[in-house]
Amino acid sequence: MLLLRASAGYSLRPALAILCAVLFAAACEAAAPTAPVATNQVDLPRSYKFAPEDITVPVGTTVTWTNNDNFTHSVRLQDGGETQFMKPGESVTHAFTTPGVYQYDCSLHPKDMQGSVQVDAGSQ
Numbered sequence: 001m002l003l004l005r006a007s008a009g010y011s012l013r014p015a016l017a018i019l020c021a022v023l024f025a026a027a028c029e030a031a032a033p034t035a036p037v038a039t040n041q042v043d044l045p046r047s048y049k050f051a052p053e054d055i056t057v058p059v060g061t062t063v064t065w066t067n068n069d070n071f072t073h074s075v076r077l078q079d080g081g082e083t084q085f086m087k088p089g090e091s092v093t094h095a096f097t098t099p100g101v102y103q104y105d106c107s108l109h110p111k112d113m114q115g116s117v118q119v120d121a122g123s124q
C-alpha cells in the first residue's frame with residue numbers, strides 16, 4: 001500500500017512538469033506578437049505566403065513584392081481597391097505616400113496570404 005502510493009507520486013511529478021512547460025511555452029508564443037520588419041522588399045516564397053507578412057517603411061517608400069512561388073499571386077490593398085497580379089518570377093511595386101497601416105492580401109488566396117504595410121510619418 002505504501003509502496004503504491006509512493007510510486008504514484010513519483011510518476012505524477014514529471015508529467016506535471018512537462019504539462020507546465022508546454023503551457024508556459026504556449027502562453028509565451030501567444031503573448032509575443034511579431035513586430036513588423038523594417039524593409040521595402042516582400043518575398044513570396046513557396047508556398048502561398050508573404051515573407052515577411054508585416055513590414056514597416058517610412059512614408060514615400062516604394063515597396064516591391066517578388067513572386068518566387070510556382071503559382072500566380074497578387075497584392076490586393078484593402079482600402080485602395082488596387083489588385084496587382086504576379087506570375088512566378090514577376091514583381092509588382094506600390095508607393096506608399098500617406099502614413100497609416102495598409103492591410104493587403106492575395107486576391108486568389110485571401111485565406112492563406114495576408115500581410116500589412118505600416119507606413120510611418122517622419123522626416124525624409
Ligand SMILES: [Cu+2]
Binds near residue numbers: 073106108109113
Ligand atoms: Cu496567392
